Amino acid sequence: MKATYPRPASAALAPEVAAAVRFNADGLVPAIVQEADTDEVLMLGWMDAEALARTLAGGRVTFWSRSREEYWRKGDTSGHVQHLVSLAADCDGDTLLVRARQVGAACHTGERTCFTGRSLTEHKGAEQ
Amino acid sequence: MKATYPRPASAALAPEVAAAVRFNADGLVPAIVQEADTDEVLMLGWMDAEALARTLAGGRVTFWSRSREEYWRKGDTSGHVQHLVSLAADCDGDTLLVRARQVGAACHTGERTCFTGRSLTEHKGAEQ
Numbered sequence: 389m390k391a392t393y394p395r396p397a398s399a400a401l402a403p404e405v406a407a408a409v410r411f412n413a414d415g416l417v418p419a420i421v422q423e424a425d426t427d428e429v430l431m432l433g434w435m436d437a438e439a440l441a442r443t444l445a446g447g448r449v450t451f452w453s454r455s456r457e458e459y460w461r462k463g464d465t466s467g468h469v470q471h472l473v474s475l476a477a478d479c480d481g482d483t484l485l486v487r488a489r490q491v492g493a494a495c496h497t498g499e500r501t502c503f504t505g506r507s508l509t510e511h512k513g514a515e516q
Numbered sequence: 517m518k519a520t521y522p523r524p525a526s527a528a529l530a531p532e533v534a535a536a537v538r539f540n541a542d543g544l545v546p547a548i549v550q551e552a553d554t555d556e557v558l559m560l561g562w563m564d565a566e567a568l569a570r571t572l573a574g575g576r577v578t579f580w581s582r583s584r585e586e587y588w589r590k591g592d593t594s595g596h597v598q599h600l601v602s603l604a605a606d607c608d609g610d611t612l613l614v615r616a617r618q619v620g621a622a623c624h625t626g627e628r629t630c631f632t633g634r635s636l637t638e639h640k641g642a643e644q
Contacts, residue, residue, distance in 0.1 A: 405636050420548050420557055427555035429548055432611040444637065475637045478630040479623050483560040485631040495607050502606040503613040508533050509572065509603045 400441035410481040411437060416452060419484040421494065424473040430494035431502040433462075435484065447472045449488050468492040528569035538609040539565060544580060547612040549622070552601040558622035559630040561590075563612065575600045577616050596620040 401409075411417050415437070421430045433451035435443065439459055442450040446461075449470035453460040463469030470488040477484055495502040529537075539545050544562045551558055561579035563571065567587055570578040574589075577598035581588040591597030598616040605612055623630040 408634070408636060418546055418560060420560060422557055429550055429557060429613055431606065432546060432548060472637070474635055476631040476634045477636055478559065478634065479625050479627070483630070485557055497607050499607070502611070503604040506536070506604045506606065507602055508536060508605055509600070 400445070401437050402444075405440070405444065406437070408477045408481050409437075409440065409484070412482070416454070417482060417484055419449075419451070419486050421449060421470060421486045421488055421490075423490050423494075424487040425489060428501055429503065430470075430488075430490055430500075433460075440484070443472055443486070444475065449486055463491060466492070466496070468494065470494075528573070529565055530572075533568070533572065534565070536605045536609050537565075537568065537612070540610070544582070545610060545612055547577075547579070547614050549577060549598060549614045549616055549618075551618050551622075552615040553617060556629055557631065558598075558616075558618055558628075561588075568612070571600055571614070572603065577614055591619060594620070594624070596622065598622075 409417055416434045417440070419433050419435050421433060422428065423430055434454055435450070436452045439450045439452045442459070442461070448461050448463070449472055450459060450461040469491045471491075473487040473489060475484060475486050493500050495504070499505065537545055543564045545568070547561050547563050549558045549561060550556065562582055563578070564580045567578045567580045570587070570589070576589050576591070577600055578587060578589040597619045599619075601615040601617060603612060603614050621628050623632070627633065
């Protein structure tokens with residue numbers, strides 16, 4: 389979903405970062421967030437160039453909220469901050485892997501991760 | 517990217533699965549793939565309803581390749597199969613977390629994960 393107001397240019401991104409990341413037609417890239425201490429996958433959020441720049445500069449994971457059409461620095465309202473540990477792009481630059489230290493719950497539902505308790509599979513004898 | 521040929525209807529998805537997953541305007545949902553034995557995040561792929569149905573039915577992780585516009589059962593060409601362990605949707609159904617056992621490398625580059633060696637951050641004293 390395109391923003392209805394002009395977004396800042398991606399001049400805030402270091403050239404080597406801008407070169408490594410491919411934003412989609414909406415100017416966004418999906419960012420997987422993984423807890424650095426336990427390796428749990430917490431959530432997936434979306435970043436535009438500005439959100440990525442703010443994340444890297446400030447060490448606080450920041451997304452572009454597609455539903456609210458605004459920048460969302462995780463934890464500003466809930467206190468459930470994500471402290472950036474490391475960030476990588478994938479082989480073709482169209483996905484980010486963010487490792488972070490999550491304060492409290494990642495999910496607005498209060499669950500630790502956005503996937504907790506939401507399994508779609510049941511296998512005899514297999515782990516969940 | 518929409519396919520240029522009709523895709524099978526999502527009748528193959530069990531009703532409770534179809535109800536739990538929200539496909540985007542292109543009929544796709546992002547699927548994070550995590551190695552079940554080590555918790556490494558391997559890659560992110562995209563699934564339409566048919567790819568998801570095939571994954572759940574066959575126990576082999578199957579994506580919709582947006583670049584090749586075809587179904588892609590991981591490992592059919594490379595031998596780098598992903599055996600499904602579990603699959604969950606997130607709180608609003610627009611992201612999937614697939615836990616799988618990866619045979620060999622997840623990335624076409626030969627790297628174990630698509631994020632290996634592609635860090636965009638360097639922090640003094642912090643882990644990568």
